[in-house]
Amino acid sequence: MTFSPELEARFEKFLAKYPADRKRSAVIPMLIYAQDEVGAITDELVQEVAKRTGATPLQVTEVVGFYSMLHRKPQGKYHVQVCTNISCLLVGGAELWEQACHKLGIGHKETTKDGRISIEEVECMGACSWAPAVQVNYDFYHDVTPEQFDKLIDGLAAGKKPEEIAEVKKVSC
Amino acid sequence: MLYNQPDPLEVKVLSRRFTLPNSQSIETYLANDGYKALEKALGLTQEQIIDEVKASGLRGRGGAGFPTGLKWSFVPRQSPKPKYIMVNADESEPGTCKDRLLIEYDPHQLIEGVIIAGLAVGAQQGYVYIRGEYRYLIDVMDRAIDEAYAKGILGDNVMGRGVKFHLATHSGAGAYECGEESALLESFEGKRGNPRIRPPFPAVAGCYQSPTILNNVETFCAVPPIFLHGGAYFAGLGTPKNGGTRLFCLSGHINKPGVYELPMGFNLMRMIKEVGGGMRGGKKLKAVIPGGSSCPVLKADECDIAMDFDSVAAAKSMLGSGGVVVMDEDTCMVNAALRIMKFYAHESCGWCIPCREGTTWLKKLLTRFHEGMGQRSDIVLIGDLSKNMLGRTFCPLGDAAAMPTIAFVEKFQDEFEAHLDGRPCPFEKSSRLVAV
Amino acid sequence: MADLVKFTIDGREIETAPGTLVIEAAKKNGIEIPSFCYYEGLTLQAACRMCLVEVEKMPKMQVACTLPVGPGMVVRTDTEQVRKARKSTLEFLLTNHPLDCPVCDKGGECELQDMVFRYGAGESRFTENKLHVDEQQWSPVVFYDGPRCILCFRCVRACEEGMGVAALGVINRGAMSLIAPNRGDHLECDECGQCIDICPVGALTSGAYRYQTRPWEMEHVGTICTHCSDGCKTTLGVRGDEIMRGNNRDRSGVNGEFLCAKGRYAYDFYNHAERIQTPMVRVGGKLEPVSWSKALELVARKFGEIRSRSGEFGVIGSNHTTNEENFYLQKFARNGLNTNNIDHHRTGDVVTLIDALSGTSGQLATTQDLYDKKAFLIIGTDLAMEHPFLSYQIRASFRHHAAHLYTITADKVREEDYAVRTIRRNAGDELGALEDLRANLAAEAELVIIFGDSVKGDAVRKLVEFGQSLGNAVKYCALVDYSNSRGAVDMGLTPELLPGYHPSGASGPSVKEMLASQTLEALWVVGANPLKSGPMASKKTFVVVQDMFLTETAQRADVVLPAASAYEKNGTVTNVCGEVQRLTRAVSAIGVKTDLEIIGLIAKEMGLAALVGPWVPDTVYGEIRKTVKGYNIPLAMLAVQAQQTAPVNGRVPVNSRPELIQSAHDGLFTSGTLGRYSKILHSVMESRESRSQQEEMAHS
Numbered sequence A: 001m002t003f004s005p006e007l008e009a010r011f012e013k014f015l016a017k018y019p020a021d022r023k024r025s026a027v028i029p030m031l032i033y034a035q036d037e038v039g040a041i042t043d044e045l046v047q048e049v050a051k052r053t054g055a056t057p058l059q060v061t062e063v064v065g066f067y068s069m070l071h072r073k074p075q076g077k078y079h080v081q082v083c084t085n086i087s088c089l090l091v092g093g094a095e096l097w098e099q100a101c102h103k104l105g106i107g108h109k110e111t112t113k114d115g116r117i118s119i120e121e122v123e124c125m126g127a128c129s130w131a132p133a134v135q136v137n138y139d140f141y142h143d144v145t146p147e148q149f150d151k152l153i154d155g156l157a158a159g160k161k162p163e164e165i166a167e168v169k170k171v172s173c
Numbered sequence B: 001m002l003y004n005q006p007d008p009l010e011v012k013v014l015s016r017r018f019t020l021p022n023s024q025s026i027e028t029y030l031a032n033d034g035y036k037a038l039e040k041a042l043g044l045t046q047e048q049i050i051d052e053v054k055a056s057g058l059r060g061r062g063g064a065g066f067p068t069g070l071k072w073s074f075v076p077r078q079s080p081k082p083k084y085i086m087v088n089a090d091e092s093e094p095g096t097c098k099d100r101l102l103i104e105y106d107p108h109q110l111i112e113g114v115i116i117a118g119l120a121v122g123a124q125q126g127y128v129y130i131r132g133e134y135r136y137l138i139d140v141m142d143r144a145i146d147e148a149y150a151k152g153i154l155g156d157n158v159m160g161r162g163v164k165f166h167l168a169t170h171s172g173a174g175a176y177e178c179g180e181e182s183a184l185l186e187s188f189e190g191k192r193g194n195p196r197i198r199p200p201f202p203a204v205a206g207c208y209q210s211p212t213i214l215n216n217v218e219t220f221c222a223v224p225p226i227f228l229h230g231g232a233y234f235a236g237l238g239t240p241k242n243g244g245t246r247l248f249c250l251s252g253h254i255n256k257p258g259v260y261e262l263p264m265g266f267n268l269m270r271m272i273k274e275v276g277g278g279m280r281g282g283k284k285l286k287a288v289i290p291g292g293s294s295c296p297v298l299k300a301d302e303c304d305i306a307m308d309f310d311s312v313a314a315a316k317s318m319l320g321s322g323g324v325v326v327m328d329e330d331t332c333m334v335n336a337a338l339r340i341m342k343f344y345a346h347e348s349c350g351w352c353i354p355c356r357e358g359t360t361w362l363k364k365l366l367t368r369f370h371e372g373m374g375q376r377s378d379i380v381l382i383g384d385l386s387k388n389m390l391g392r393t394f395c396p397l398g399d400a401a402a403m404p405t406i407a408f409v410e411k412f413q414d415e416f417e418a419h420l421d422g423r424p425c426p427f428e429k430s431s432r433l434v435a436v
Numbered sequence C: 001m002a003d004l005v006k007f008t009i010d011g012r013e014i015e016t017a018p019g020t021l022v023i024e025a026a027k028k029n030g031i032e033i034p035s036f037c038y039y040e041g042l043t044l045q046a047a048c049r050m051c052l053v054e055v056e057k058m059p060k061m062q063v064a065c066t067l068p069v070g071p072g073m074v075v076r077t078d079t080e081q082v083r084k085a086r087k088s089t090l091e092f093l094l095t096n097h098p099l100d101c102p103v104c105d106k107g108g109e110c111e112l113q114d115m116v117f118r119y120g121a122g123e124s125r126f127t128e129n130k131l132h133v134d135e136q137q138w139s140p141v142v143f144y145d146g147p148r149c150i151l152c153f154r155c156v157r158a159c160e161e162g163m164g165v166a167a168l169g170v171i172n173r174g175a176m177s178l179i180a181p182n183r184g185d186h187l188e189c190d191e192c193g194q195c196i197d198i199c200p201v202g203a204l205t206s207g208a209y210r211y212q213t214r215p216w217e218m219e220h221v222g223t224i225c226t227h228c229s230d231g232c233k234t235t236l237g238v239r240g241d242e243i244m245r246g247n248n249r250d251r252s253g254v255n256g257e258f259l260c261a262k263g264r265y266a267y268d269f270y271n272h273a274e275r276i277q278t279p280m281v282r283v284g285g286k287l288e289p290v291s292w293s294k295a296l297e298l299v300a301r302k303f304g305e306i307r308s309r310s311g312e313f314g315v316i317g318s319n320h321t322t323n324e325e326n327f328y329l330q331k332f333a334r335n336g337l338n339t340n341n342i343d344h345h346r347t348g349d350v351v352t353l354i355d356a357l358s359g360t361s362g363q364l365a366t367t368q369d370l371y372d373k374k375a376f377l378i379i380g381t382d383l384a385m386e387h388p389f390l391s392y393q394i395r396a397s398f399r400h401h402a403a404h405l406y407t408i409t410a411d412k413v414r415e416e417d418y419a420v421r422t423i424r425r426n427a428g429d430e431l432g433a434l435e436d437l438r439a440n441l442a443a444e445a446e447l448v449i450i451f452g453d454s455v456k457g458d459a460v461r462k463l464v465e466f467g468q469s470l471g472n473a474v475k476y477c478a479l480v481d482y483s484n485s486r487g488a489v490d491m492g493l494t495p496e497l498l499p500g501y502h503p504s505g506a507s508g509p510s511v512k513e514m515l516a517s518q519t520l521e522a523l524w525v526v527g528a529n530p531l532k533s534g535p536m537a538s539k540k541t542f543v544v545v546q547d548m549f550l551t552e553t554a555q556r557a558d559v560v561l562p563a564a565s566a567y568e569k570n571g572t573v574t575n576v577c578g579e580v581q582r583l584t585r586a587v588s589a590i591g592v593k594t595d596l597e598i599i600g601l602i603a604k605e606m607g608l609a610a611l612v613g614p615w616v617p618d619t620v621y622g623e624i625r626k627t628v629k630g631y632n633i634p635l636a637m638l639a640v641q642a643q644q645t646a647p648v649n650g651r652v653p654v655n656s657r658p659e660l661i662q663s664a665h666d667g668l669f670t671s672g673t674l675g676r677y678s679k680i681l682h683s684v685m686e687s688r689e690s691r692s693q694q695e696e697m698a699h700s
Ligand SMILES: Cc1cc2nc3c(=O)[nH]c(=O)nc-3n(C[C@H](O)[C@H](O)[C@H](O)COP(=O)(O)O)c2cc1C
Pocket: B059, B060, B061, B062, B063, B064, B065, B066, B068, B088, B089, B090, B091, B092, B093, B176, B177, B178, B179, B180, B181, B182, B214, B215, B216, B217, B219, B220, B395, B396, B397, B400
């Protein structure tokens, strides 16, 4: 399987991090970064990661099913994750989640027909003090109001990039 | 950009550089006492380093509050195997968001703490296990590590003193259980995040079955100040046996939620009123989860306590990871219990029966109950099932699910009863049922 | 040995070796601590939490399966708290477990059922919906029913640790966790079925057995597998005259509960449609069914004529028939037919090994040695494929004793995965690598050397010389092919050796020479298929064949006598390590007779019955005890367990004819001619072939 030169370089770095007889440590980092490029964990990717790390394909498969960020099916271009865990729940996280479902007419881990947006109700993402929090792909959005969330989803659905939606600002660099 | 404004009541030890411009960079760090503690530690013996940490009264910030110096002293002096330092940056306990800031604003403080831990036990390699959702922090950390290498602080000749220490980041991929130390190590080795049988503990057989120091981010970050100002200074900041400050993560129904560094033993009511700016909308306080979702809830009248490990334990809860979740009078305690159980059911690794089946059953039961289809016997059942998990699971995740549930049922029985007989949730407007 | 540890359990003071787990110590003293995930010999899991016990001075209950006994420890297994914990664990377990016991294959022998019966939780407080996933078929023989699975991980460990295959894993998380096969939706493995057997519940079921019967409707007959020479005990579940399954759950026999695909499933040749059920004689060039009396009469008449004119006989015996049958056959041939022309397909050079070891004793390895000893040299064999049980033993020794392995083979073998050193040499050249290993091997305190058929004749002597020069305790094992190959040599199925390795002093043709002979007047083949590899030279020779099927050899016969299979008779067989074990009849087939009876009837018909004696297995065995050195073992002892024979302790001054020695190298799913008639082995091979074809197509 071939990857972009950037990803290849990253893989090389990953493999260099661990002792020579412990390449299996690279399985999870490789999977998650490769997933970003490939779009999902395909059978081919499982084989490839197994080959490169010296794990068996079954060992890699076992891992894929365990971690909630690893997915077999492609997600939308923008994967909108809404936290509804306790701190977010208290200040409107659950309402944001319902808003997303209703607006897009899709549910948990589903993708819009055009493949642009997928949504997921997620567990605590470490933004409790700035709740309710939302993540779009890897970017955090804090203190999200229903109005901002509306704009975010409308904007994404209309083909805008998150950074082009003035009303919402991602907080993480 | 800071996520929340500092508060004048804060005692900024670990977070004191957060407000500096360009606080991530090694230049800022070096200009503000950076790597001076390491310099000092390089002149100490392993015993001296560990003794200093013991003297500081530092206790693990990951949740259990185990004395850090003591933990380090468990690492065998002599070992045919290499030793490792593992940083637990999996931060997944609901209500907790402090490790994120420590890395985002001051990654070098963490690096410095880790190198000192390496010196303490003779380890030459460290890893920072960062939860997959914190992707940007991996980049922050990687940049800081590169800077430290470039400055000769990491590498084969740490600060020119002939000591070797290497550090690298490692990404998780979404699993709360991987915050548990032995599951983290399994995950680090490229496996499913199932915890290990203990003993042996990581200090003896951790990373790659080698002796390993494993601590929380905040624990490591407390190390440089300890060496900079002395263990006694650090100990003096807190209460007896509870040295130093803590980054408390205030969330929920308060006016100024945020992460604040306060001395150990800071009063909880004061924390809510003065630091947190009081209850939102002038509502009444109903309950507080004092240390992340696995800690038993405190009723409003139980909140006049000192926030240190021992005082909160005396109140039959836990200081945990520092996540203080404040709930007002409109909060449905059944829904809170349900949401928390839903989390544990989602995160149970599935290894042992009581946790795997218990959390799933309780989630279903609480869902049905909250929907108004509960019976009186269900209230007993909820408590019973939780007690049947408590102390019997393979790792503490089962306890983490059981303890808060028991507290919710015991302390808010009236609210559970209010949901009986097909009655709708009395708080439906403020806390709606969430999809599973 | 270190001092014993004293501790108390349920008020009884007990002494046991340090390091013993509480669960084991309890069991040894008759106290049962229930468990699902704990399984003797497999890695510890502490996952099921059934084994919680109270330990004084410990705040929480402790899992007995990972807790080593400590001096002065006070353990309680029958307190209110412990009882409640067990009950609640079962209650948890049953929440997502379907209550389909009435149709579940495991019903009646399900560990979960038993535990619920014993420890309560019969009535559940669970009223929510159960999780459901559909049943999956992973191979022709393995089915998985996710909801029934209690996630004890026994199957995963049996496959990875026991078999070294690691074809099973765990997917998903939490309550959604499931066991999964190694190739997406199917298994690619040894198909040994041990995962099925070790599963405490009905989550893994056998394609051969599922939904056929209930366990209590079967009789369980322990006998010895008739395929390879390892001599595994297989317990056949028999209903009426039908074999329903094979397993060895009671762990009796040399193999404990180990069985490979052949031992577990390949009994199914016995009711193959092509099984011969009536004698046949050649009439006008065609085999026609006749009565037993007609057929025996014809054979007796022909044999009698040839005997009286001192015509030349050839007798070919079998590697599958019992010691009694082999002994009886050679006795009748030598004393009744007055011929020394008797041979069988030779598959390993036991003879030279025994000769080379003359003057020593106890240097022939037992199957137990393969587990007990701490170092192994494996030469010229793919043990995991050809001797799966021996491979299993050595793997267990590696796991439990950190045994050192050395291999010298032509191709990659499974043992290499954990070998200290691995050397690649072509078949026949292996011994050239010995000196390379000398330093390693000499440093071992003890060693077992196992060699295949490429080491024969002088090479065996050279190998033994090398082994004896190492200066440590060395044992040897010469590999042979089939269930009674070893017994065939022991019982004198060669021209040069009488039973017990006594030289016959006479010569005779080998199997090959018999087939090439133009002078043989009669050829009598008992349970062998020598014509598999080509026709017989002589067209005139009168050929009598005793077999289960119309093999190539039977098709050339003038008289075909339908023979009973190993599972249809009593007797003894001797495995590759020289261990004698008893066969016990499980079923009887219509129209057939055991080879022993057939030989006896021929003798009787010829008027020579007195010469061979009664064709009663135990009587013949009695004679073997007296005549064959090393076999003087009372039957009562064999009834209990396998006994190793020590055939000779002196020179065997014959030429072992190494050129005749050739293993068939049957793998996991083949078993000489017999294997052709196993439907299950076929279905396994076919599914593999079609998969690999599909995969090839997908790639091109
Ligand atoms: C289910 C579970 C989840 C945990 N998650 C975390 C975590 O996210 N971060 C953390 O530092 N410690 C976590 N811990 C605690 C760790 O197991 C470990 O005790 C801690 O990292 C040790 O560091 P400390 O001594 O510095 O606290 C968790 C424990 C359990 C049982």
